[in-house]
Amino acid sequence: xxxxxxxxxxxxxxxxxxxxxxxxxxxxxxxxxxxxxxxxxxxxxxxxxxxxxxxxxxxxxxxxxxxxxxxxxxxxxxxxxxxxxxxxxxxxxxxxxxxxxxxxxxxxxxxxx
Amino acid sequence: xxxxxxxxxxxxxxxxxxxxxxxxxxxxxxxxxxxxxxxxxxxxxxxxxxxxxxxxxxxxxxxxxxxxxxxxxxxxxxxxxxxxxxxxxxxxxxxxxxxxxxxxxxxxxxxx
Numbered sequence: 420x421x422x423x424x425x426x427x428x429x430x431x432x433x434x435x436x437x438x439x440x441x442x443x444x445x446x447x448x449x450x451x452x453x454x455x456x457x458x459x460x461x462x463x464x465x466x467x468x469x470x471x472x473x474x475x476x477x478x479x480x481x482x483x484x485x486x487x488x489x490x491x492x493x494x495x496x497x498x499x500x501x502x503x504x505x506x507x508x509x510x511x512x513x514x515x516x517x518x519x520x521x522x523x524x525x526x527x528x529x530x531x532x
Numbered sequence: 533x534x535x536x537x538x539x540x541x542x543x544x545x546x547x548x549x550x551x552x553x554x555x556x557x558x559x560x561x562x563x564x565x566x567x568x569x570x571x572x573x574x575x576x577x578x579x580x581x582x583x584x585x586x587x588x589x590x591x592x593x594x595x596x597x598x599x600x601x602x603x604x605x606x607x608x609x610x611x612x613x614x615x616x617x618x619x620x621x622x623x624x625x626x627x628x629x630x631x632x633x634x635x636x637x638x639x640x641x642x643x644x
Contacts, residue, residue, distance in 0.1 A: 451630075455635075460637075460638075460640070461637055461638070462536070462538075462622055462635035462636050462637045462638050463622065463624075463635040464635070465632060465633070465634075468632070509575065515630065516629055516630060517588065517629070518563050518565055518580050518582075518587075518588070518624075518626050518629060518630075518633065519565065519577050519580060519588050519590075520565075520567075520575075520577065520624075520633070521577075522567075522574060522575035523574075524574045525574060525575075
């Protein structure tokens with residue numbers, strides 16, 4: 420079965436601080452893992468994806484994520500938060516040869532000035 | 533290059549009515565998937581259409597249905613609306629299997 424768990428429904432950081440959003444996956448086969456961002460009343464925008472090419476994945480807007488098989492984790496990080504990063508972030512998993520995503524419950528990131 | 537277009541953006545319907553939502557994928561994309569997003573259940577997969585055929589289906593009642601046309605545009609229909617159907621409905625477009633998914637801005641359905 421495919422699933423992802425996001426720890427922390429709300430995360431608050433100060434502008435300039437490290438952002439760390441946690442995601443753990445459960446998969447019986449090597450997964451394809453994704454992070455998406457959603458701004459209010461908008462659709463989902465792809466931040467980055469892991470497809471087994473490299474364990475450290477760099478995405479847009481300075482975000483990156485590291486795939487750790489031993490910990491079944493795919494945490495999202497950004498060294499320095501910006502006010503414009505305030506949004507909801509979703510971790511997702513997809514099986515090979517399927518276009519169906521299983522999404523985590525989401526983490527709302529608040530950035531304080 | 534135009535993105536995924538969903539119409540309408542907002543919709544208010546009464547319980548018991550039916551509704552049809554539309555999704556125009558990116559040109560050349562053959563797969564369209566639909567998701568329901570609610571505060572309580574999060575993002576849940578409804579179904580996927582690929583070259584006019586339903587290829588995957590989520591765990592939703594038969595009141596939720598869809599179709600895909602030869603130009604890859606897709607519609608989803610919800611009959612006998614319930615208050616719990618109030619949600620943001622998102623459409624995702626893929627060029628093919630295992631390719632990047634692009635999401636539309638969604639249709640916000642409110643059932644009163």
